[in-house]
Amino acid sequence: MYLHLEHRLAQRVLECLQRRYPGAVLPNVVIEQPPKVELGDFAIPIFPFAKPLRSAPLKIAEAIRGEIGEIEGIAEMQVAPPGYLNVRIDRGWMASALAADAKPPAEIPHGKILVEHSSINPNKAAHIGHLRNAILGDTFVRLLRYAERTVDVQNYIDNTGVQVADVVVGFTHIEKKSRAEIETLARQPRFDYYCWDLYARVSQWYEADKQNRQVRLQTLHAIEDASTETAAIADLISVAVLRRHLETMDRLDIEYDFLPRESEILHLHFWDAAFVKLKESGVLTFETDGKNKGCWVMRRAGTAKITEDTDGTEEDRITEEDQKVIVRSNGTVGYVGKDIAYHMWKFGLLGRDFGYRKFYHYPNGHDCWISTANGEKDHPHFGDVAEIYNVIDARQSEAQNTVIEALRGLGHAEAADHYTHFSYEMVALTPRCAAELGYNLSDEDKTRSYIEVSGRKGFGVKADDLLDQLIVSAKKEVDSRHPQLTDSERQEIATQIAIGALRFFMLKYTKQSVIAFDFKEALSFEGETGPYAQYAVVRATSIFRKAGVDPDTFCKDAAGRVSAADQSNYLNGESGNEFWELWLASSKTSYVIDKCIATTEPAHLAKHVFQLAQLFNTFYHRHPILSEPDDKRKRFLLATVAVVRRELIRCLAVMGIAVPPVM
């Protein structure tokens, strides 16, 4: 509602100015939020208009106020020095619309969006870094779906790289296991944990004797030929670990629609198709001398020299430093090349497609598909989208930009413009946390604020372990608070709290901030945490339960229970401000979600949820509701609780957080 009103206001202000100053070149109308409710609900800085309109800000503000006329939902405007136009919402009007859950018509851009996230190498268990990726990605998907966009969720699987090869080496050369033995192991509940340890051992094995690395190379090549026994083992391992990843993510309510695999990009020759186009368009150039002699290279992203002089049109040579090798001198293609081909497929520009088969069936009935060389006849249509978001950590930004530049060079500027690298910083460990995990710290490490995790060393916190710990910790709390419930009920509640804590934790930091992971903070259920917000909802629910009223029907029928006059009476005036703050915050769901999408920053939503829960808790403490003697006032307070509760549940759902019945 708030968002809708803001758009309407901006539009009317613009029209008003155009009417009064015809022909003037106007800057954008920026609408902000005043620092305090007393000042109003929207603030329009008029300073930017002073120069182009050759008039004092206060004068312009006064003119707008006088001439803009009635706007539905707006109560009044005030000119505030040194140059703001402060706008007050018609509180009664907003409250009615909000209680009725009115959905103003909104323009929804058409075209499918592809969000790709997780992309965990299928050779070991998922760790906390992967959790951040998946939670950010999944939340972004939920944000887009809340905004009624159509979204496909993909999880790219690199099943042919060195990482899988390393684990294969571990099984075949260190443990000397047969395919049958590996198959048996792969059926064990936490096969990914087994691989986690083995992977670390393989790294040590390579360190111990350089000759062992030869084995890695041989294995890597064997994997690429699908007919070999090694390839079969690699496939069985990567598929088993992949299943484990899907199970882990499903615990957090994270699902995928499609799993494209590198093996198919290879076997279906995506690269060949892309290579032809890249050569034709001149994106790739062949080096005839220098260190990259015999390679096909392209300009590294971000190094482009701007050749402004018109006479220097001769193909500006890329200096060796700025060259990114795409095809090696032996004719094989590197991963950036494969990535370019893959992204051409995403935008429907490649002219080839995967085969598809059903791979994973979620308990809720949803199917997840996987790429294959020869697929099933009937399958959903993936790829060919209008917009893509790749959730990949910041370390990959150069590679991502190179892919974007390749698309641009191929003449697909529009695709390049709709390619977003959803970049985020890594999750590291605090020195204390590393020490707790039994890692020997150097003196230098001890002084650092964080230490990077390393899958290769087996150094990190596994996703399932963290979740298990959170559940145990929450369960202890629930056990002591609700001994009357059955154990399975308590387990269910503890799980919801654990997921709430984890997802909130990963979302409250802005993307570019490195999370220095610490058990104490991650396991906290107090303060700015998921359980804090869940608890606010539980309290709201509990009021209605005791009152014997259903909150949702009460809300929908609020007009019949609280008269418009009462509504407006309680919300206005000085005493109304504290109630109005709650209603106003509740009206901002779409506004905040819109902002999260525009800035690709889900942290804003976590912040908003916390603020709303905080406002509610203060309100809860100050105003006893069930014992309120004035019936009209009681109904108004109940309506307030109902609306806040509904919006909190809604926002938490977008964050992938469910609310338990009691806590």
Next chain:
RNA sequence: GGGCGCGUAGCUCAAACGGAUAGAGCAUCGGAUUUCUAAUCCGAGGGUUGCAGGUUCGAUUCCUGCCGCGCCUACCA
């Protein structure tokens, strides 16, 4: 060397597009009518927003230079 990012309270972090008195949580200290469950609430202390300039009505935000930190920068994937 080049590219990207960061530096805000004791600690961990907010502050979209430059805006009104820079906000939270944690930690510390002091409190909350035995009530709709205290996983809560109220209060206190705590800041030269790394340093120095510049741009303008206004800078944590933009520009330049320094200082410090991180990541990227392979014919690995």
